Amino acid sequence: MLTMLGLLPTFQRRLVNWYRAARRDLPWRTERQEKSKLPDPYRVLVSETMLQQTQVATVIPYFQRFVDRFPTVHALAQADEQEVLQLWQGLGYYSRARKLRLAAQMIVQQYNGRVPDQIEQLLLVPGVGRYTAGAIVSIGYDQPAPIVDGNVIRVISRLDLIRTNARDDPGALKQIWLRAEAVVPRRNCADFNSGLMELGATICLRRNPRCAICPVRAHCQALATGQQDAVPPVRKKKILEKQRRWVLCIERDKRYLIQQRPARGRWASMWQFLTVTPGTEESTTDDITPALAVMNRLAGLKLRSLRLLSRFDHRLTHRHYTFTAYHCRLAKKARLGATQWQRWVSLEELEQYPLPQPHRNIAQLLPSAAEDGSA
DNA sequence: AATACGGGGGA
DNA sequence: TCCCCAGTATT
Numbered sequence: 001m002l003t004m005l006g007l008l009p010t011f012q013r014r015l016v017n018w019y020r021a022a023r024r025d026l027p028w029r030t031e032r033q034e035k036s037k038l039p040d041p042y043r044v045l046v047s048e049t050m051l052q053q054t055q056v057a058t059v060i061p062y063f064q065r066f067v068d069r070f071p072t073v074h075a076l077a078q079a080d081e082q083e084v085l086q087l088w089q090g091l092g093y094y095s096r097a098r099k100l101r102l103a104a105q106m107i108v109q110q111y112n113g114r115v116p117d118q119i120e121q122l123l124l125v126p127g128v129g130r131y132t133a134g135a136i137v138s139i140g141y142d143q144p145a146p147i148v149d150g151n152v153i154r155v156i157s158r159l160d161l162i163r164t165n166a167r168d169d170p171g172a173l174k175q176i177w178l179r180a181e182a183v184v185p186r187r188n189c190a191d192f193n194s195g196l197m198e199l200g201a202t203i204c205l206r207r208n209p210r211c212a213i214c215p216v217r218a219h220c221q222a223l224a225t226g227q228q229d230a231v232p233p234v235r236k237k238k239i240l241e242k243q244r245r246w247v248l249c250i251e252r253d254k255r256y257l258i259q260q261r262p263a264r265g266r267w268a269s270m271w272q273f274l275t276v277t278p279g280t281e282e283s284t285t286d287d288i289t290p291a292l293a294v295m296n297r298l299a300g301l302k303l304r305s306l307r308l309l310s311r312f313d314h315r316l317t318h319r320h321y322t323f324t325a326y327h328c329r330l331a332k333k334a335r336l337g338a339t340q341w342q343r344w345v346s347l348e349e350l351e352q353y354p355l356p357q358p359h360r361n362i363a364q365l366l367p368s369a370a371e372d373g374s375a
Numbered sequence: 376a377a378t379a380c381g382g383g384g385g386a
Numbered sequence: 387t388c389c390c391c392a393g394t395a396t397t
Contacts, residue, residue, distance in 0.1 A: 235389075317379090378395100
């Protein structure tokens, strides 16, 4: 196997040298501790958790805000879960945020605040899987550990000419992990593994790979056989479920009703405006008059002054929502108080609540909507 | 082994 | 529009 990469030390040296010349300034790498010249493992834990299924450019501003607010593992361990979620809102996969906080608590209690440097220990930390554990060991501590992410899957698939897509094929994925373990050097592990990923992100692109400037093109079987555009193949398609949601921004005395979602499932424990699923008999019309009657029935409320705010699509990986957002007021007589899961908040207070992205988008429309309504 | 879990980038 | 992104946990 190893012979197919050519001389392994040559491959390693070419990749590390290329990475050291080409690497980007990333906040979790540039802020190093003076003595050790290694990044703060806590920051590696935070950044690698944010980077799961998320592109680097998206993560950077979230990372800055997060470590600014929670600069140490102790600070995060003592944090309020809602505040952690609030800093995470918009980034997606919110269980990552919840588990990262639990991870900090575990590290404080069991490891006296020091992020473990052993794979077996890291795998017991909430939200830390094989990839993140390998990243912390190799990038945080510069110790040998394999690392496989979406980039490495693509790079190794081409180097070794693996013809199935490892994202659909557990056997191929296992092969790639073994390969990643076989190629990681004993020294310069951080730059080697970072280089493997950076290569996938900038050179070994999904489409139109830039083989002409690839530092390890001499080691690539896909290029040698002219199959770099066909490897890896595209994944199997997934079914996209279409759903509709009506969102009611109910206003009373310049405050809006919000409700907390259940602690499990999508957007767990986040807050939202009252959301109802229109039945199949309800048409998609924007006509307000029939809609108001339907709203009152679905929401079980006496609403008035219903006005359309916006209609927009929101796509997730497996679902395609069409949100229709309305602004309305509560009839004078109606009573609706605050409970543990339901509150009336001003627009200013709303900023402190973690909201799903579609509801955050709707919230941005409310200031002008309120003016129109009172005019 | 299959599914759930967000949102955005880029062609 | 489609595929993917510095994956993990649950069922």
